[in-house]
Amino acid sequence: MDTTATTDLGLLPHFCLAGYLLFLLGIGLWGFRKRQAGEEDYYLAGRGQGWLVSSLTIMATFFSSAAMLGAPGMVYKEGVVFALFALNVPLSGAVIYLLGNRIRELGRTHGHVTPADLICSHYGSPVALRCLVALIGFLYAVPYVVIQIQAGGIISSRLFGGEHAFEIGACLLSLVTMLYIMIGGMRSVAWTDALQGALLMSGMLLAGAAAVAALGGPSAFFDKVSELPRTSLSAPGTTGSFTPGKLFTLCIFGALGSMIQPAQWMRFYAAKSAKALRRSAVIFALGLTACFLFGVMLVGLGGQVLYPVAKPSADGAFEYQVQADGQAFGVKEADLAKRLAEGGKPLPHPDVGAGPRDFDQIMVVVLKRHLPELLGPAGLLLATLVIIAIMAAAMSTADSNLHAMSAVLTRDIYSGILRPGASEKSRLWVGRGVIAAATLLALGMVFVSRSSESFDPIGMIMPMSLLAIAFSSQLLPVTFDVLFLKRGSRRGAIAGIVAGMLVVLMFSPLLAIATGSDSAAVDLFVQLKKIADIGFCGVVVNVAVFTLLSVIGKRTRS
Amino acid sequence: MVMGPGPGLQLVNPDPTTARDSLLFLGLPVIYAWGLFWYGVQAAVVVTASLTIWKSRED
Numbered sequence: 001m002d003t004t005a006t007t008d009l010g011l012l013p014h015f016c017l018a019g020y021l022l023f024l025l026g027i028g029l030w031g032f033r034k035r036q037a038g039e040e041d042y043y044l045a046g047r048g049q050g051w052l053v054s055s056l057t058i059m060a061t062f063f064s065s066a067a068m069l070g071a072p073g074m075v076y077k078e079g080v081v082f083a084l085f086a087l088n089v090p091l092s093g094a095v096i097y098l099l100g101n102r103i104r105e106l107g108r109t110h111g112h113v114t115p116a117d118l119i120c121s122h123y124g125s126p127v128a129l130r131c132l133v134a135l136i137g138f139l140y141a142v143p144y145v146v147i148q149i150q151a152g153g154i155i156s157s158r159l160f161g162g163e164h165a166f167e168i169g170a171c172l173l174s175l176v177t178m179l180y181i182m183i184g185g186m187r188s189v190a191w192t193d194a195l196q197g198a199l200l201m202s203g204m205l206l207a208g209a210a211a212v213a214a215l216g217g218p219s220a221f222f223d224k225v226s227e228l229p230r231t232s233l234s235a236p237g238t239t240g241s242f243t244p245g246k247l248f249t250l251c252i253f254g255a256l257g258s259m260i261q262p263a264q265w266m267r268f269y270a271a272k273s274a275k276a277l278r279r280s281a282v283i284f285a286l287g288l289t290a291c292f293l294f295g296v297m298l299v300g301l302g303g304q305v306l307y308p309v310a311k312p313s314a315d316g317a318f319e320y321q322v323q324a325d326g327q328a329f330g331v332k333e334a335d336l337a338k339r340l341a342e343g344g345k346p347l348p349h350p351d352v353g354a355g356p357r358d359f360d361q362i363m364v365v366v367l368k369r370h371l372p373e374l375l376g377p378a379g380l381l382l383a384t385l386v387i388i389a390i391m392a393a394a395m396s397t398a399d400s401n402l403h404a405m406s407a408v409l410t411r412d413i414y415s416g417i418l419r420p421g422a423s424e425k426s427r428l429w430v431g432r433g434v435i436a437a438a439t440l441l442a443l444g445m446v447f448v449s450r451s452s453e454s455f456d457p458i459g460m461i462m463p464m465s466l467l468a469i470a471f472s473s474q475l476l477p478v479t480f481d482v483l484f485l486k487r488g489s490r491r492g493a494i495a496g497i498v499a500g501m502l503v504v505l506m507f508s509p510l511l512a513i514a515t516g517s518d519s520a521a522v523d524l525f526v527q528l529k530k531i532a533d534i535g536f537c538g539v540v541v542n543v544a545v546f547t548l549l550s551v552i553g554k555r556t557r558s
Numbered sequence: 559m560v561m562g563p564g565p566g567l568q569l570v571n572p573d574p575t576t577a578r579d580s581l582l583f584l585g586l587p588v589i590y591a592w593g594l595f596w597y598g599v600q601a602a603v604v605v606t607a608s609l610t611i612w613k614s615r616e617d
Contacts, residue, residue: 080587080589080590081589083589083590083593084562084563084567084589084592084593085563086593086597087559087562087563087593087596087597087600088559088563090597090600090601090603090604091559091600093604094603094604094607097607097608097612219585222585222586222587223585225587226578226581226582226585226587230572230574230575230578230581231574233572233581233582233587233588233589234571234572234573234574234581234589235567235571235589244563244564244565244566244567244568244571245564245565247563247564247567248559248560248563248564248565250563251559251562251563251564252559274612274615274616275616278608278612278613278616279608281604281608281612282604282605282608285600285601285604286601286604286605289597289600289601290597293593293594293597301587301590
C-alpha cells in the first residue's frame with residue numbers, strides 16, 4: 001500500500017476552522033448575555049447544570065489533546081497493551097457519582113466554589129492547607145494549558161502548512177479560548193465544552209472507523225493486526241513499559257487523580273442535582289470508554305500496519321529503528337530491550353515522523369491521508385472535522401483549566417489570604433486578569449520553547465504533566481476523609497499532603513539535579529517508577545503520614 | 559480493575575515465544591478481547607449501580 005502520498009485538504013479546513021471559532025465566540029457572547037451578577041454564577045453557572053451539559057463538559061475536560069493524539073500514539077508505539085488503559089474510564093465514571101455527588105451536596109449547602117473551600121472549612125485551616133490545595137490546583141493546571149496551546153499549533157501546522165502556521169494556530173486557540181472564558185465564565189465554558197465534547201466523541205469513533213476501513217474492513221483489519229510483532233500483541237509492550245502492575249496503578253490513579261483536579265471538582269459543584277451527576281457517570285463510563293476502545297485505539301493499531309514501526313528482516317525476525325546519541329540504527333526484536341535499557345529510543349515510520357516523540361502524529365497522518373482516499377470529497381470534510389475535533393479537545397481542556405485556575409488563585413489566594421475583604425466585583429476582575437495573564441504566560445512559554453535551543457519548557461513540561469496527575473492524587477486521602485471518614489486532623493492532612501508531594505517530587509528531575517544523575521537515590525526511584533505509578537507511591541506515604549499524625553493527635557487530646 | 563488492566567492480565571497474557579495462534583482469541587488480539595470483556599463487566603456494574611443503589615439513595 002502506498003503511504004507516501006499526501007492529501008491537500010485545500011481551503012476547506014480554513015473555512016471549517018473559522019466557522020468553528022466564530023461559533024465558540026458566539027457561545028461566549030450568549031453566556032455573557034445570560035449571566036447573573038455574582039461570583040457563583042461566573043464560576044459555577046449558578047449551580048444549575050443539567051445532565052447533558054454536565055456529562056459533556058466533564059468528558060471534554062477529562063479528554064485533552066493528549067488523549068486524541070497521545071493515546072493512539074502510545075498504541076502505535078507500544079502495541080495493543082496500551083488499549084487496556086481505557087479501562088480507567090469506567091472507574092472515573094463511578095467517581096463522578098460517588099465522590100462528585102457528595103462534593104456537590106456539601107458545596108451547595110456551604111456555598112463552596114473551589115476544592116480548598118470544602119477541605120479547609122472541614123479542617124479549619126484558613127492559610128496553610130488552603131495554600132497547599134491551591135498549589136496542587138496550580139501545578140495541575142499550568143502544564144495542561146501549555147500543552148493544549150502547543151497542540152493547537154501542531155495541528156495548525158499539520159493542517160495548513162506554511163511558515164507561521166504553528167504560531168497562528170497557537171495564538172488563535174489561546175486568544176479565542178481566553179476571550180470566551182473571560183466574557184462568559186462557567187456558562188460559556190460548559191456550553192463550548194458540550195459542543196467540543198460531542199465533536200470529540202464523534203471524532204474518536206470516526207477516526208477508528210477510518211483506520212479499519214483503510215485496511216479493508218474489520219476482518220481484514222484484525223487479520224493484518226495479527227501479523228504484527230509479538231511484542232505489539234502482548235504485555236508489557238514494545239518498550240517493556242506496561243507491566244500489569246504499572247498499568248493497574250496507572251489506571252487507578254489516572255482515574256482518581258484526574259477526577260479530583262480543580263476543574264472537575266467545580267463541575268461537581270455546578271451540577272444541578274444528584275440525578276445530573278448519576279446520568280453523567282453512566283454516559284461517561286459507557287460512552288467514553290467505547291470511544292477509546294472502538295475509536296482512537298484502533299487508529300494506533302491500524303497505524304502499526306499502515307506505517308510499521310518494525311519490518312521483517314531476511315531471517316523473518318522483526319527489526320526496529322532505534323535512535324541513540326543522535327544516530328538511528330536497526331535493532332532486532334530480540335535485542336530491543338537491551339538497546340532501550342542502554343538509552344536508545346524507538347523511532348516511528350519515517351512517513352509519520354523523524355523523531356522519537358513523533359509517534360503522536362499517527363492520528364493526523366492516518367486521517368489526512370486515508371479518509372480522503374477512501375471517501376473522496378466527503379472524506380476531506382470528515383478528515384477536517386476530526387482534526388478540528390482534536391483542536392476541540394485541546395481547547396476544552398485549556399478553557400476548563402484556565403477557568404479553574406482563575407477561581408483557585410482568586411478565591412483561595414487573593415480573597416482568601418491576601419485581601420480577605422475584597423468586594424465580589426474586584427474578585428471577578430482579578431479572576432479575569434488571572435485568565436489573561438495565565439494564557440499569555442502559557443503562550444509565551446510555547447513560543448520560547450520553539451525559538452530557543454537551550455531553553456525548552458515544553459520538554460520539561462511533558463514529564464511534568466504526568467507529575468501533575470500525581471500531584472492532584474495527593475488530594476485523595478483528605479478528600480476521602482472529608483467526604484466519608486471524618487477522622488483526620490488538620491495537622492495530619494497538611495503533613496500527609498506535604499509528604500505525598502515530596503515523594504512525587506523525588507520522581508521529577510529535581511532529585512537528579514540535587515544528588516547527581518548516577519546516585520543510588522535516583523536509581524531507586526527509576527526502579528520504583530517501572531513498578532508503580534508515581535501518584536500511587538505518593539499516596540501510600542501520604543496516607544501513612546496522615547493516619548499516623550491524626551491518631552497521635554487524637555491520643556494526645558484525649 | 560484488578561482483573562482487566564491489573565495483575566489478572568497475567569492469566570491471558572501470551573508468552574511472546576509461543577505460537578502465533580496463542581496471541582489471538584476469535585481473530586482478535588487476546589489482550590484486546592480481554593479489555594473488551596472487562597469493559598462489558600465494568601459497564602454492567604456502573605449501569606446496575608446507577609439503576610439500583612445510587613437511584614434509591616436519591617429517592
